[in-house]
Amino acid sequence: MSEQSVAAGRPSHDPLTPVLSDTWDADRSWTLQAYRDHGGYAGLRAALAQEPADVVATVKASGLRGRGGAGFPTGMKWGFLPPPDGGPRYLVVNADESEPGTCKDIPLMMASPQALIEGVAITSYAIGCHHAFIYVRGEVLHVYRRLLRAVEEAYAAGLLGKDVQGSGFDLEVTVHAGAGAYICGEETALLDSLEGLRGQPRLKPPFPAVAGLYARPTVVNNVESIASVPSIVARGADWFTSMGTERSAGYGLFSLSGHVTRPGQYEAPLGTTLRELLDLAGGMRGGKALKFWTPGGSSTPIFTDAHLDTPLDYESVAKAGSMLGTRALQIFDETTCVVRAVSRWTDFYAHESCGKCTPCREGTYWMKQVLARIEGGQGTEADLDLLLDTCDNILGRAFCALGDGATSPVTSSIELFRAEYEAHITGGGCPFDPAAAALFDYTSRPSSRVLTAGVH
Template sequence: MTLTPVLSRHWDSPDSWTLDAYRAHGGYDGLRTALSMDPDDVIALVKDSGLRGRGGAGFPVGAKWSFIPQSRPDDETANPAAQKPHYLVVNADESEPGTCKDMPLLTANPHALVEGAVIAAYAIRARHAFVYLRGEVIPVLRRLQAAVDEAYAAGLLGVDIDGSGVDVDLVVHAGAGAYICGEETALLDSLEGRRGQPRLRPPFPAVAGLYACPTVVNNVESISSVPAILRNGVEWFRTMGSEKSPGFTLYSLSGHVTHPGQYEAPLGTTLRELLGYAGGVRAGHTLKFWTPGGSSTPMLTAEHLDTPLDYEGVAAAGSMLGTKALQIFDETTCVVRAVLRWTEFYAHESCGKCTPCREGTYWLVQILQGLERDGGSPGDLDRLLSVSEAILGKSFCALGDGAASPIMSSLKHFRDEYVAHHGHGGCPFDPARSTLFADDGPLLATAGGAR
């Protein structure tokens, strides 16, 4: 396997974020190609490429664009939805624990997103596009806004783009910082100025999204990948990846790895291959468990090192590719403690709209804290599974599923470690000795060191 830098190819170039640097490497050539085509043909090309959403479930990008009513808004014979304005919204609210690909992309190569947004807006016949960016990342916000300003000054945004007669405005919106706003309908509510909570569907955003108008919501990496496809063609894109998951993508390696960072590779790459580039698990330690797509995806173990990291391969292994956030944990990690930290996050970030998630995440935290503190009570493991099953598939949005996944998968792979917590009256794990079950010496959980 070889790495395939496309989005990250020029991240180390001087002033890579500027318009001049981007254009020096073929920037905005894809936009020029798109503007010479009919919008429907642009959608068809992206659909033929097989580009799948890079922000979660991997839904085909071209298919998502095609759901927008494609009759022209000024066509009086069109259906009512087509006569409403169309909107493009880019989800840059990167907040999944372990996910760290969109912010580096926007920092080093923001014009890829700007160019992709103009192409996508043109394809779906949207006059206005929005980037919903996580408000805490002020340096990224400034970098992206500067790129947008450059594009306006160069005639690549605004009225009559590049002399084509096409008008597109792009607004960078800073969100207030809530994990739930990564869910597309909660993001739309927040963008409209309301509290970010998921909407009941149907209607879906393609019919009634932003301001109750047809809307496409795509991830940063998904939109940023479009210009390269327009520039190099469908056949080039399909030379990478697998048949059902073609193309390149950014894998984020973090945790107990020698060289954490972003590794751009074809879909279908394995963790074993990526660890080869990243220097392996940190010296003197071995892999214990890992997440393929952030903490909301079921964890995998060392036996899954050769699982193809594409949507089908990871699903066959019992997890989800998600945002491709590969969190690596070695044998010094207490599984129960790691799962507790994740669960506390989900309980804190629950919007409270639905009972299974609001109440379920609270009780999951109480049970896990008891196991860590004093071993909990008999039957706690069954209660963990019972509460998780009451949340999974029954909450209003995917946050509840994300909270249940690490618990259910960790009990599947590491049930003995949970049992040991109960049997020892608290966390028996001594990371100083890299020993999971310490039979002698003070227990860190009761000595105040485990927390």
């Protein structure tokens, strides 16, 4: 799609706004040459011609909010750094994507790693950083290798290293592979891991902006947040704010997975609805009815078909009782047992708890036991109250957001589907056939199935 059509806004019948994903279908899109052929590094050239403070002001004016889940204004976060004191300051990109259902950063880094690297260079210049780190989830070895190669290309082209593009600005970039811990998606646990320590959240304050990596001022941003910066600097804040809503500006990657006809990444303005995205994705698989879905991954309260027209922006989703999070839209149809789904998510959180605080360590463990008991038909009515009481003892009392997130699917599912929980208790087990809810037919050996990488 042309830049002009993006800037003018998309017509109502086609809500897609491919910007980050615009080059994903290009030949060898991950190479520096392909990225430059599509206008890549225009943002870096524009940034280096300005004062760093002007770049920060542009990002602030754009209203870009963190795309990693919390939605905190990106430019404001940069502005929290204390005045320069002669010592180093760092940029750390959180690429430890591990929330169940979240799958936007990995395809972005696979298809267009140079967009992230250009964003790293612009952000580093804006905040006065001369050494940036990209912390990648260790299991995604293919992404790690692709980023390493992309960084090599950028160094060879003079886009990183000493005297970037003759500007006098120096920047080193280190790509670091983590060891695969969900807790390292929490920014302070990530910093400890990056320093070689066990990944556990730090007590705040001090916040990373004051004492982050190596106890120095540090900005920690999500992959999509940083990759959005080049287009903002190249095209202007007004272009960015022409999309989205007043308080949730711009576009974002919406990851549709589960019981949909065409799962994949759909890049659209914030404020689009699941109904619109489902139309683009070919509707529910097999024409079945939508039962429940997550607006932002498994750690956000679930929605039902009553929320099909809820605008997917930070304010509207919060008003409806959930969180936009990472826009990981996991879609479940009428064949799915909500108790089974919530039980599996809770297994994950119990396994991934770092164990630092009692509410999360013990609470997730006991929720896992109770949910397994209910699903297996051995639960009692008192178990539902026990689950809610356990959630109350975790929520707001855990050391970081992992504990809070683990309670979200439990409390919201009991609120919305209490009768289904009770049916497991009174009926002596699950009334649903797990095979009917499976995404694939495993009775035969299907040919390999490739999910849509991007839809334009």
